[in-house]
Amino acid sequence: xxxxxxxxxxxxxxxxxxxxxxxxxxxxxxxxxxxxxxxxxxxxxxxxxxxxxxxxxxxxxxxxxxxxxxxxxxxxxxxxxxxxxxxxxxxxxxxxxxxxxxxxxxxxxxxxxxxxxxxxxxxxxxxxxxxxxxxxxxxxxxxxxxxxxxxxxxxxxxxxxxxxxxxxxxxxxxxxxxxxxxxxxxxxxxxxxxxxxxxxxxxxxxxxxxxxxxxxxxxxxxxxxxxxxxxxxxxxxxxxxxxxxxxxxxxxxxxxxxxx
Amino acid sequence: xxxxxxxxxxxxxxxxxxxxxxxxxxxxxxxxxxxxxxxxxxxxxxxxxxxxxxxxxxxxxxxxxxxxxxxxxxxxxxxxxxxxxxxxxxxxxxxxxxxxxxxxxxxxxxxxxxxxxxxxxxxxxxxxxxxxxxxxxxxxxxxxxxxxxxxxxxxxxxxxxxxxxxxxxxxxxxxxxxxxxxxxxxxxxxxxxxxxxxxxxxxxxxxxxxxxxxxxxxxxxxxxxxxxxxxxxxxxxxxxxxxxxxxxxxxxxxxxxxxx
Numbered sequence: 330x331x332x333x334x335x336x337x338x339x340x341x342x343x344x345x346x347x348x349x350x351x352x353x354x355x356x357x358x359x360x361x362x363x364x365x366x367x368x369x370x371x372x373x374x375x376x377x378x379x380x381x382x383x384x385x386x387x388x389x390x391x392x393x394x395x396x397x398x399x400x401x402x403x404x405x406x407x408x409x410x411x412x413x414x415x416x417x418x419x420x421x422x423x424x425x426x427x428x429x430x431x432x433x434x435x436x437x438x439x440x441x442x443x444x445x446x447x448x449x450x451x452x453x454x455x456x457x458x459x460x461x462x463x464x465x466x467x468x469x470x471x472x473x474x475x476x477x478x479x480x481x482x483x484x485x486x487x488x489x490x491x492x493x494x495x496x497x498x499x500x501x502x503x504x505x506x507x508x509x510x511x512x513x514x515x516x517x518x519x520x521x522x523x524x525x526x527x528x529x530x531x532x533x534x535x536x537x538x539x540x541x542x543x544x545x546x547x548x549x550x551x552x553x554x555x556x557x558x559x560x561x562x563x564x565x566x567x568x569x570x571x572x573x574x575x576x577x578x579x580x581x582x583x584x585x586x587x588x589x
Numbered sequence: 590x591x592x593x594x595x596x597x598x599x600x601x602x603x604x605x606x607x608x609x610x611x612x613x614x615x616x617x618x619x620x621x622x623x624x625x626x627x628x629x630x631x632x633x634x635x636x637x638x639x640x641x642x643x644x645x646x647x648x649x650x651x652x653x654x655x656x657x658x659x660x661x662x663x664x665x666x667x668x669x670x671x672x673x674x675x676x677x678x679x680x681x682x683x684x685x686x687x688x689x690x691x692x693x694x695x696x697x698x699x700x701x702x703x704x705x706x707x708x709x710x711x712x713x714x715x716x717x718x719x720x721x722x723x724x725x726x727x728x729x730x731x732x733x734x735x736x737x738x739x740x741x742x743x744x745x746x747x748x749x750x751x752x753x754x755x756x757x758x759x760x761x762x763x764x765x766x767x768x769x770x771x772x773x774x775x776x777x778x779x780x781x782x783x784x785x786x787x788x789x790x791x792x793x794x795x796x797x798x799x800x801x802x803x804x805x806x807x808x809x810x811x812x813x814x815x816x817x818x819x820x821x822x823x824x825x826x827x828x829x830x831x832x833x834x835x836x837x838x839x840x841x842x843x844x845x846x847x848x849x
Contacts, residue, residue, distance in 0.1 A: 393673060397657035406698055413653060413680055420677040438666055445666070
């Protein structure tokens with residue numbers, strides 16, 4: 330449960346990258362070829378980082394859109410503001426991630442382009458039917474995204490990692506969602522069964538889109554499967570990663586009072 | 590044109606309030622009766638400030654909603670991000686304004702309640718039919734709101750004024766809108782006539798809602814019409830205020846390449 334990818338990841342990758350960063354200074358106009366950490370001189374590594382940043386950036390942008398959309402279903406102005414605050418927070422993350430892409434000399438919109446379809450497919454398949462489904466999606470989706478970012482951050486250079494981890498701060502939204510969902514189930518116990526099913530569906534759709542993306546993006550696969558100078562993340566490690574994601578998801582469902 | 594309400598406002602109001610503030614320290618849990626500037630011990634003044642903050646706060650929240658909604662009409666991801674950024678910025682303003690209300694010991698949601706209807710009426714009557722109408726509305730609406738806030742800020746204590754003026758920073762969005770609208774009119778000149786009409790309608794609806802609110806809210810009227818210890822803002826001054834708002838609106842329409 331406390332096992333982190335940094336502990337299980339091939340140490341050659343993490344330490345090599347970190348060492349490169351500690352001497353490099355990145356500026357707004359830096360290009361990887363001149364001022365960025367040595368790790369970025371490997372085009373496969375650069376492509377993988379660009380993919381990860383592009384995917385997370387578009388994920389944040391689409392989260393902003395969906396949360397502001399879902400906030401319309403709020404039963405009160407107070408509830409609406411809570412979801413709007415989550416949306417604005419996601420947009421802040423988006424800005425940090427795209428700024429990092431620009432630092433790497435990459436157009437953020439080019440980096441995001443490949444990930445528009447999978448995220449839109451996920452959201453189309455998981456459009457909440459009501460306010461409570463929206464709340465569970467916000468909580469489960471945000472938590473799953475945060476877990477995923479934490480996992481991949483371990484494979485990245487220190488600057489990129491810091492930007493991703495920064496975007497994981499929770500401004501107390503979890504408490505709000507847990508509070509609301511538990512109160513709603515207490516008032517109408519049958520809601521619990523429906524929301525539990527909904528949570529399982531969200532997790533299933535998220536994992537299936539993630540697997541599709543990983544299979545289609547060569548650079549991402551290469552990051553996981555290693556390279557000439559980098560050991561692979563073995564199948565057992567990938568299995569443990571999915572285990573951790575699933576366990577955390579179950580814990581979140583429990584926090585909401587739902588069976589996972 | 591450069592005449593500001595601070596110059597034309599009765600000096601007794603402004604200086605009295607400011608002097609009170611310079612010795613007062615406001616904390617998160619302060620109540621007006623104990624630690625806030627002496628101006629707040631006048632219940633009419635307090636009620637007027639609460640009304641102004643409540644109205645601007647709800648205005649920012651509804652701007653957030655409309656901008657994120659309108660961003661769906663964007664012809665490209667880049668354009669969508671620009672409008673989403675404006676939305677997120679408005680939400681940041683909302684947070685500052687509601688925090689100030691909480692400092693005054695007032696529940697922000699109570700303070701906003703009376704202003705939900707007029708703002709919703711404005712937005713219902715001015716729902717953009719397409720992306721360009723949305724852009725013009727964002728630009729004209731944002732500019733008009735900023736003008737209005739600047740005007741009323743002159744009547745407020747220094748702390749409240751600072752919070753309102755802070756919320757007026759323009760993160761380069763104007764350039765984006767002007768650029769897009771001008772390019773669209775250059776490509777399709779007939780669009781200019783339709784958007785010019787649209788801009789006039791936006792201004793008309795905004796002023797009519799503002800007048801209705803001012804007439805219905807006693808505290809706001811009292812702020813403008815003075816009290817036992819405060820000279821009134823005379824009719825000539827109110828006329829000049831509307832003049833300034835209209836002149837600035839015309840300048841914005843010109844910037845967009847539209848006849849006002």
